[in-house]
Amino acid sequence: MTVALMWEARAAEGRGEELLAWAREQRFDAAPLRREYFRAPGDRVLVITWWDAAYDAELPELPDPAPELVTRAVHRWRFESVGGAD
Template sequence: MTLARMWEARAADGRADQLHAWVREEALPALRGAPGLCRAEVFTAPGDRVLLITWWEGRPAPVADPPEGLLARPVHRWEFTSTHVE
């Protein structure tokens, strides 16, 4: 069974580039080598949001929260189970 975990954070005003860098330089390296990690992608979205989507075989590893000063609100997290791929 493949699980996808979506991690989404909204940057504090003027901190979007710093939040994006934190995900690339801290969150992703912390996940590398985690058991079951199949794939990871980082996205940006309107509203100074940064998304990290990871795909797992088995239980996903947690993603830490960034430093509080980078955030406009708490991080949102969702998990999805893959049911169909073409």
């Protein structure tokens, strides 16, 4: 089964690039199948990691950044793959 972990944060005013750089620097003890970074207006940063694991498996997640780097708590979601488009 493939599990995707989504991590999304909103940077403090004007610190979106710094938050993105911080997210890229984070390392896990185990390597995900894939890791992708996104940004959006409002200095938002999204990171998705894909894992070959059961839905409820213990998986490493990105930590919370320093409080001064973000404007609100980090949002996290977990999804399981149900297949791609044919």
